[in-house]
Amino acid sequence: MDSVVSDAVGVSPLLEEEGPVQPWQTDRTRAPIATKIVVAGGFGVGKTTLVTAVSEITPLQTEALMTEASEEHDDLTATPEKLTTTVAMDFGRLTLDDDLVLYLFGTPGQQRFWFMWDDLVRGAIGAVVMADTRRLKDCFPALDYFESCGMPYVVAVNHFDGSERFEPKDVREALTIPAHVPVMIMDARRRISVIETLLSVVGHALDVTPE
Ligand SMILES: Nc1nc2c(ncn2[C@@H]2O[C@H](COP(=O)(O)OP(=O)(O)O)[C@@H](O)[C@H]2O)c(=O)[nH]1
Numbered sequence: 290m291d292s293v294v295s296d297a298v299g300v301s302p303l304l305e306e307e308g309p310v311q312p313w314q315t316d317r318t319r320a321p322i323a324t325k326i327v328v329a330g331g332f333g334v335g336k337t338t339l340v341t342a343v344s345e346i347t348p349l350q351t352e353a354l355m356t357e358a359s360e361e362h363d364d365l366t367a368t369p370e371k372l373t374t375t376v377a378m379d380f381g382r383l384t385l386d387d388d389l390v391l392y393l394f395g396t397p398g399q400q401r402f403w404f405m406w407d408d409l410v411r412g413a414i415g416a417v418v419m420a421d422t423r424r425l426k427d428c429f430p431a432l433d434y435f436e437s438c439g440m441p442y443v444v445a446v447n448h449f450d451g452s453e454r455f456e457p458k459d460v461r462e463a464l465t466i467p468a469h470v471p472v473m474i475m476d477a478r479r480r481i482s483v484i485e486t487l488l489s490v491v492g493h494a495l496d497v498t499p500e
């Protein structure tokens with residue numbers, strides 16, 4: 290069954306043997322492509338904001354009120370107004386062009402939830418690593434993770450009000466991001482900006498995936 294789906298566009302020899310190809314079998318608009326994209330980055334960088342900005346379903350969030358018990362673990366100096374924290378993950382869905390459905394999975398930022406990452410990234414085509422220029426080093430663990438597992442990723446700098454603006458090339462240098470990895474400046478609160486970022490993940494994943 291898998292081969293019928295994946296070969297529907299290229300018209301598989303298997304289908305020809307089984308009779309004439311029906312128009313619906315080659316009509317790409319009839320077979321939406323569902324892909325999974327992971328959204329990672331440090332605590333408070335804007336992952337939940339990004340998923341919420343584009344999701345057409347009410348994003349599933351597993352936010353919990355921050356308690357005094359998490360105070361010493363979760364650094365709030367850059368986002369003092371933040372009262373909740375993602376303890377498991379964010380989940381949202383975005384349909385583009387009717388035939389490309391993106392499922393977004395936001396990772397929990399805190400180190401104590403890293404044991405979940407291997408499950409969370411399974412089957413994903415790529416990832417967004419969000420960075421806040423005031424706390425660039427917070428995205429190192431995510432960069433290391435995707436580099437080491439070979440998953441295509443783009444770096445998305447989420448600009449917070451009042452933070453100094455940087456050019457993508459400055460961020461690339463500061464984080465030593467390889468030349469083939471896209472680095473973009475975005476705003477997690479703006480739908481268009483988030484869509485641009487997600488499309489660059491899809492494009493980059495297609496570029497780096499061997500035929
Ligand atoms: N000014 C500004 N605030 C943002 C932006 N993105 C997120 N925030 C705020 O920063 C805080 C942390 O964002 P959140 O999405 O919860 O971070 P997460 O821990 O990565 O999920 C929230 O209060 C957001 O409203 C942004 O682009 N600009």
Ligand SMILES: [Mg+2]
Pocket residue numbers: 336337338374375379
């Ligand atoms: Mg969150």
